[in-house]
Amino acid sequence: AQSVTQLGSHVSVSEGALVLLRCNYSSSVPPYLFWYVQYPNQGLQLLLKYTTGATLVKGINGFEAEFKKSETSFHLTKPSAHMSDAAEYFCAGGPNNAGNMLTFGGGTRLMVKP
Amino acid sequence: GAVVSQHPSRVICKSGTSVKIECRSLDFQATTMFWYRQFPKQSLMLMATSNEGSKATYEQGVEKDKFLINHASLTLSTLTVTSAHPEDSSFYICSVSTGRNEQFFGPGTRLTVL
Numbered sequence A: 001a002q003s004v005t006q007l008g009s010h011v012s013v014s015e016g017a018l019v020l021l022r023c024n025y026s027s028s029v030p031p032y033l034f035w036y037v038q039y040p041n042q043g044l045q046l047l048l049k050y051t052t053g054a055t056l057v058k059g060i061n062g063f064e065a066e067f068k069k070s071e072t073s074f075h076l077t078k079p080s081a082h083m084s085d086a087a088e089y090f091c092a093g094g095p096n097n098a099g100n101m102l103t104f105g106g107g108t109r110l111m112v113k114p
Numbered sequence B: 001g002a003v004v005s006q007h008p009s010r011v012i013c014k015s016g017t018s019v020k021i022e023c024r025s026l027d028f029q030a031t032t033m034f035w036y037r038q039f040p041k042q043s044l045m046l047m048a049t050s051n052e053g054s055k056a057t058y059e060q061g062v063e064k065d066k067f068l069i070n071h072a073s074l075t076l077s078t079l080t081v082t083s084a085h086p087e088d089s090s091f092y093i094c095s096v097s098t099g100r101n102e103q104f105f106g107p108g109t110r111l112t113v114l
Helices: none
Strands: A003-005 A010-014 A019-021 A024-026 A032-038 A044-050 A056-058 A064-068 A073-078 A087-094 A108-113 B004-007 B010-013 B019-025 B032-038 B044-051 B067-073 B076-081 B090-097 B103-105 B109-113
Touching: A003 A087, A010 A019, A019 A108, A024 A073, A032 A064, A032 A073, A044 A056, A044 A064, A044 A073, A044 B103, A073 A087, B004 B090, B010 B019, B019 B032, B019 B090, B019 B109, B032 B067, B032 B076, B044 B067, B076 B090
Parallel strands: A010 A108, B010 B109
Antiparallel strands: A003 A024, A019 A073, A032 A044, A032 A087, A056 A064, A064 A073, A087 A108, B004 B019, B019 B076, B032 B044, B032 B090, B067 B076, B090 B103, B090 B109
């Protein structure tokens, strides 16, 4: 069975500071991994994904994530936080057998202080 | 990607009534859609997988007779909450699977049962 864990339900950073949101997965084989962002009362928007190939993945809005098999991690980073980055972030994993199911982490609320 | 819409965006109903939520894939022929529910400040919980032309596959603990799913066309899946009760109040989100290890999400429907 696959699980996705996000460490820290709330993360607070100052505007301009580094953003680091942690995600670890547990599965017998490396899954496909995704980061989504959710603004209040809205659906989820895909930030970036890892399937195969390059382990450092760049997404929208300046975010990137690195797949580290040895650490079973897929942490999300952004060099400089912006006020508009304040939102809920979800890490999700799906089996790499071209299946469609996704398992979501518990989510991390990012707060950005001026 | 795929553009997904949901209707209505918000609905308030009395206890005991039934509510239908529509999920439309506007630019993609979706053979598979997913229905999630999200309680406040929590992650998404998969309710069911909706397959065009066949019965939905429900997750453990989800009452199939209470949450009726119909996926009659490649662009429309509906979720009907039958005999709704206050505990069914939640944010319901659908997604479209493009079969390329990605899901694209609708904007969600906020259901409030009085």
